[in-house]
Amino acid sequence: xxxxxxxxxxxxxxxxPIFNTKGIAATAMSDIMEATKLSKGSTYVHFEDKNELVLxxxxxxMQLLGSKISSAIxxxxxxxxxxxxxxxxxxxxxxxxxxxxxxxxxxxxEADDRNEPVKQKVHQAVxxxxxxxxxxIRNGIExxxxxxxxxxxxxxxxMFAMIEGGQLICRVAGNNSKMSVISxxxxxxxxxxxx
Amino acid sequence: xxxxxxxxxxxxxxxxPIFNTKGIAATAMSDIMEATKLSKGSTYVHFEDKNELVLxxxxxxMQLLGSKISSAIxxxxxxxxxxxxxxxxxxxxxxxxxxxxxxxxxxxxEADDRNEPVKQKVHQAVxxxxxxxxxxIRNGIExxxxxxxxxxxxxxxxMFAMIEGGQLICRVAGNNSKMSVISxxxxxxxxxxxx
Amino acid sequence: xxxxxxxxxxxxxxxxPIFNTKGIAATAMSDIMEATKLSKGSTYVHFEDKNELVLxxxxxxMQLLGSKISSAIxxxxxxxxxxxxxxxxxxxxxxxxxxxxxxxxxxxxEADDRNEPVKQKVHQAVxxxxxxxxxxIRNGIExxxxxxxxxxxxxxxxMFAMIEGGQLICRVAGNNSKMSVISxxxxxxxxxxxx
Amino acid sequence: xxxxxxxxxxxxxxxxPIFNTKGIAATAMSDIMEATKLSKGSTYVHFEDKNELVLxxxxxxMQLLGSKISSAIxxxxxxxxxxxxxxxxxxxxxxxxxxxxxxxxxxxxEADDRNEPVKQKVHQAVxxxxxxxxxxIRNGIExxxxxxxxxxxxxxxxMFAMIEGGQLICRVAGNNSKMSVISxxxxxxxxxxxx
DNA sequence: TATGAATGAGCCTTCATTCAT
DNA sequence: TATGAATGAAGGCTCATTCAT
Numbered sequence: 001x002x003x004x005x006x007x008x009x010x011x012x013x014x015x016x017p018i019f020n021t022k023g024i025a026a027t028a029m030s031d032i033m034e035a036t037k038l039s040k041g042s043t044y045v046h047f048e049d050k051n052e053l054v055l056x057x058x059x060x061x062m063q064l065l066g067s068k069i070s071s072a073i074x075x076x077x078x079x080x081x082x083x084x085x086x087x088x089x090x091x092x093x094x095x096x097x098x099x100x101x102x103x104x105x106x107x108x109x110e111a112d113d114r115n116e117p118v119k120q121k122v123h124q125a126v127x128x129x130x131x132x133x134x135x136x137i138r139n140g141i142e143x144x145x146x147x148x149x150x151x152x153x154x155x156x157x158x159m160f161a162m163i164e165g166g167q168l169i170c171r172v173a174g175n176n177s178k179m180s181v182i183s184x185x186x187x188x189x190x191x192x193x194x195x
Numbered sequence: 196x197x198x199x200x201x202x203x204x205x206x207x208x209x210x211x212p213i214f215n216t217k218g219i220a221a222t223a224m225s226d227i228m229e230a231t232k233l234s235k236g237s238t239y240v241h242f243e244d245k246n247e248l249v250l251x252x253x254x255x256x257m258q259l260l261g262s263k264i265s266s267a268i269x270x271x272x273x274x275x276x277x278x279x280x281x282x283x284x285x286x287x288x289x290x291x292x293x294x295x296x297x298x299x300x301x302x303x304x305e306a307d308d309r310n311e312p313v314k315q316k317v318h319q320a321v322x323x324x325x326x327x328x329x330x331x332i333r334n335g336i337e338x339x340x341x342x343x344x345x346x347x348x349x350x351x352x353x354m355f356a357m358i359e360g361g362q363l364i365c366r367v368a369g370n371n372s373k374m375s376v377i378s379x380x381x382x383x384x385x386x387x388x389x390x
Numbered sequence: 391x392x393x394x395x396x397x398x399x400x401x402x403x404x405x406x407p408i409f410n411t412k413g414i415a416a417t418a419m420s421d422i423m424e425a426t427k428l429s430k431g432s433t434y435v436h437f438e439d440k441n442e443l444v445l446x447x448x449x450x451x452m453q454l455l456g457s458k459i460s461s462a463i464x465x466x467x468x469x470x471x472x473x474x475x476x477x478x479x480x481x482x483x484x485x486x487x488x489x490x491x492x493x494x495x496x497x498x499x500e501a502d503d504r505n506e507p508v509k510q511k512v513h514q515a516v517x518x519x520x521x522x523x524x525x526x527i528r529n530g531i532e533x534x535x536x537x538x539x540x541x542x543x544x545x546x547x548x549m550f551a552m553i554e555g556g557q558l559i560c561r562v563a564g565n566n567s568k569m570s571v572i573s574x575x576x577x578x579x580x581x582x583x584x585x
Numbered sequence: 586x587x588x589x590x591x592x593x594x595x596x597x598x599x600x601x602p603i604f605n606t607k608g609i610a611a612t613a614m615s616d617i618m619e620a621t622k623l624s625k626g627s628t629y630v631h632f633e634d635k636n637e638l639v640l641x642x643x644x645x646x647m648q649l650l651g652s653k654i655s656s657a658i659x660x661x662x663x664x665x666x667x668x669x670x671x672x673x674x675x676x677x678x679x680x681x682x683x684x685x686x687x688x689x690x691x692x693x694x695e696a697d698d699r700n701e702p703v704k705q706k707v708h709q710a711v712x713x714x715x716x717x718x719x720x721x722i723r724n725g726i727e728x729x730x731x732x733x734x735x736x737x738x739x740x741x742x743x744m745f746a747m748i749e750g751g752q753l754i755c756r757v758a759g760n761n762s763k764m765s766v767i768s769x770x771x772x773x774x775x776x777x778x779x780x
Numbered sequence: 781t782a783t784g785a786a787t788g789a790g791c792c793t794t795c796a797t798t799c800a801t
Numbered sequence: 802t803a804t805g806a807a808t809g810a811a812g813g814c815t816c817a818t819t820c821a822t
Binding site: 495561 | 750
Binding site: 245 | 791792794795800
């Protein structure tokens with residue numbers, strides 16, 4: 001990686017939690033400059049404008065969340081354990097795996113009406129998230145862990161939705177109790193499909 | 196209602212969809228001025244500052260959503276129908292009952308890290324929403340419509356979470372297909388608890 | 391006095407210490423409204439604009455100071471005691487006879503370059519102040535208290551100047567010690583002219 | 586001096602007479618912008634806010650006055666001549682050595698009740714001014730020019746007070762005649778202490 | 781490539797004043 | 802006479818971005 005790319009990456013990493021916490025509109029380029037201790041001109045050497053940085057930051061946050069989930073799933077052995085691991089990563093919205101909370105929710109809600117490129121990135125991530133869940137189940141069915149009748153696409157959607165809804169509930173509540181409820185229900189639903 | 200109160204209410208009503216669509220930080224007081232055709236100074240006759248307007252706007256959007264839901268529930272006769280009606284109101288996130296989408300999601304995600312008063316308002320609305328669902332079920336149990344073993348608080352939480360998660364999915368997707376999936380699952384779960 | 395005149399006078403009295411303390415430019419009409427608990431329109435019934443109120447306020451503050459001085463002088467019996475009384479009224483700039491400090495200094499310094507009418511009012515008050523001192527001395531000479539050779543106009547000027555300069559020194563110092571020095575010197579100079 | 590420091594200094598120099606003439610509250614940042622022909626944003630590159638500029642401007646005006654006095658004193662050979670030179674610099678308040686008039690009087694009167702930092706700066710300058718006078722006399726006593734019995738601290742205070750009071754009188758009068766009177770008295774008092 | 785000075789549009793808010801009621 | 806809603810210019814300040822060095 002060249003010096004330039006390193007700096008660019010450095011900026012993205014410092015900017016990522018700020019944008020995810022404060023929001024896109026409320027984050028000023030000067031916030032990024034302060035966080036990176038870089039000069040004004042320097043930042044604009046690496047990014048054409050704020051929007052270009054935002055797009056990279058959205059990607060970065062999404063990948064960070066993805067890697068946390070992948071890592072947790074990777075450590076699990078069975079399909080069921082993988083699903084449990086997925087849920088577990090997102091079980092404490094007040095102490096989220098990605099600083100600022102779920103980037104799909106944060107950027108999705110800010111971008112849905114006004115920022116098509118960001119919206120598309122979130123859309124993609126949302127689809128991938130559901131696919132990851134569905135794939136785990138499909139593999140579980142193939143390996144004889146789960147009933148072959150399980151509608152994995154449907155479950156992926158409701159599991160994903162429940163978890164995201166749980167993020168909202170818990171973050172505004174300031175505690176994670178409702179996420180436990182959701183986690184319990186999901187565990188039960190998954191257990192029911194075990195063979 | 197005095198002239199002043201009328202104007203104040205008028206401003207809130209015009210500002211509500213703008214804040215819910217663009218977000219708090221991205222909405223300028225000049226946007227409100229333009230939407231109301233009032234002078235800039237005039238807005239400040241009725242509101243101390245932007246924040247006071249925002250708080251009223253958050254309330255307004257929440258009440259608007261609440262009234263749409265209440266109205267739909269009111270038209271239904273049985274508990275089951277009431278639950279279906281609730282879901283139905285929120286079945287088309289791309290054409291939401293409140294312009295800009297679910298205000299709990301919009302304001303909750305923008306406020307969770309940086310705006311305690313708004314966060315508290317959303318928290319309250321989230322609690323009330325779950326209570327409405329739980330109360331319908333409790334009444335349904337009392338009237339013999341639903342099994343007395345149904346954990347209504349748990350269901351209220353997961354139904355609410357699923358619907359909110361569904362809003363995210365559909366709004367970034369630009370279509371409501373996943374909300375249909377969620378709606379179907381919820382219908383099935385509700386039917387299972389019928390007697 | 392009619393109701394209208396009473397209200398007008400009431401506004402002037404409430405506004406006087408505010409303008410003398412904060413300054414003309416820094417005092418907003420809303421400050422006056424708040425202090426009088428009167429409505430916006432009501433204030434403008436009694437005064438064409440801010441400037442008209444300012445002129446009345448300047449007069450009022452000047453008269454207030456004048457009356458404090460007159461009253462103190464009136465209680466003294468001899469010319470020497472009258473001079474001492476004059477000095478005494480102005481001996482504690484941190485606790486001035488007129489709230490906000492000497493209005494000649496306050497309004498004079500703010501108005502000298504930009505507000506001809508106020509400047510003229512201060513100019514008049516400055517002249518009157520010196521005349522009062524000179525007149526006391528002249529009477530004292532006539533009554534045989536002071537040496538007839540005393541240049542009373544000259545002394546009136548330096549006594550007035552010393553006192554005003556003392557106000558500056560003490561108000562920025564936050565204590566009145568230098569005013570004591572000035573008072574002592576003036577006492578000595580006056581005593582020297584006694585017969 | 587870097588480009589930035591040069592511009593900063595340039596802004597201070599252009600702003601100094603404006604603030605000293607119009608007053609702090611009555612001077613708008615746009616006045617400074619106009620006087621410097623710089624953009625509004627540019628001013629804020631060099632100063633955090635108006636207040637930071639004001640503090641520099643107060644210092645600048647005070648130093649300007651100080652240098653005029655020092656220069657005049659420096660050209661004089663004897664202590665007596667130095668005192669006369671000091672008085673001479675301030676003898677024409679309508680054509681003051683610092684545009685807008687004595688900054689101690691201008692800023693002191695505006696700041697005494699509402700701007701502690703500025704008040705402190707003026708307080709300091711007032712103390713230094715008296716010290717300069719006292720030091721000249723002390724040196725004059727040591728060199729045998731003045732009587733060793735002269736209370737130089739006392740005289741420094743009344744000379745300073747008289748001159749400042751004279752500024753007030755002359756600026757509102759629009760002519761410097763009273764300052765001549767004051768100057769004459771001071772000359773006489775100084776002469777009396779000569780050996 | 782890196783710096784930071786410079787820009788000017790735009791933001792929130794305040795102000796003196798007017799006017800319909 | 803009194804009220805307070807309405808006005809729009811102006812105020813202090815921030816922002817994303819550009820550009821000379």
